[in-house]
Amino acid sequence: MQDLIDGFLKFQREEFPKRSELFKRLATRQNPRTLFIACSDSRVVPELLTQREPGDLFVIRNAGNVVPSYGTQPGGVSASVEYAVAGLGVADVVICGHSDCGAMTAIATCQCLDHMPAVAGWLRHCDAAKSINEAREHASPRARVDSMVRENVIAQLANIKTHPSVALALEQGRLQLHGWVYDIETGSIAALDGTTNHFVALADHPHVCATPTRHGIAA
Template sequence: MRDVIEGFLTFQQEIYPNRLELFKKLAEAQSPKALFISCSDSRVVLEMLTQQGPGDLFVIRNAGNIVPPYGPEPGGVTATVEYAVAALHVTDIVVMGHSNCGAMKAIAAGQPLDNMPAVSHWLRYSDSAKAVNEAREYGSADEKLNALVHDNVYAQIANLKTHPTVALALDQGQLDLHGWVYDIEAGVIDALDGPSRTFVPLAENTKVSALSTKLG
């Protein structure tokens, strides 16, 4: 914790004074550009990856970058999605998986989770990705895991579409959906191309969307 506290003190003493006007503005309101739904993994730092600053991104982080289908599931994902779309009027939502994801690794390997019942319950929201993944053949465990990370992003976007605020914004052409997978070692992102249902390099396909038919 000492490093964390010292980091805050550096922010307070050096960074904050140099950006005082920005923080005064942010103290009154926020207007983020996009909602990111990413994994809680400490290696995935969205603001660093996207080079965005305070106030630019609205973020949900959880194990496995999961979005439960719309319903009474506690935990805040549904409420946060609803607030981002209905109150903050974000124009883009990105579901972002990443390489070597611990949650997906547990699913791919069939790892027993008896000692973590809450995690086991939570990962059931990836069952559709698991079913698709297990129907294929793979050359290695790493290949299976990598495929599952991508399958899960696709599945969570499908879950996201069941949320009423998302469905309405999509129908009105006010929202776009994106599915990204970040490769930690390579420093690249693959993005879901909705029409082809394949992942393509984001660097070469900057306008790609997860929607089969982009509205608006």
């Protein structure tokens, strides 16, 4: 714990003064342009990956970067999505999976989660991706997990479209969705091309989007 306290003291002493004007502006309002939904994995840091400052990203993190489909009993993820889209008016939503994801590994390798019933219940929101992934042939155990990570991003993009605030924003052409997979070892990101439904290198295709534009309106 002491290392966290030391880190805060260093932030207060060295970093905060550099951004004092920024924090003064953020003290009473926020205007993030992107909702970033990522896994809780300690190796995935959205602000570091995207080199964003405080106030730039509205972040949701949970096991497996999951977005449950909208239902009669919406939870914290649903409320956060709704606030970001309907309240803050974000223009983009990124759902970001990552390599070596523990949640996706558990699903892909059919690990027993009886000792973690809450985790098992939560990962039922990945059942659609699991069904697709299990129906495919995989060259290796790692390929099976990597495929599960990608399919889960696609499944969660489908889930988030069931949220009324998202459906409306997409229909009105004021929101775009993005599906990313971050590779921890190489630092690269593969992004879903909504036109082909294939993942491509974001570095080579910086404008790729999971919701391709049709006649100026995000699909």
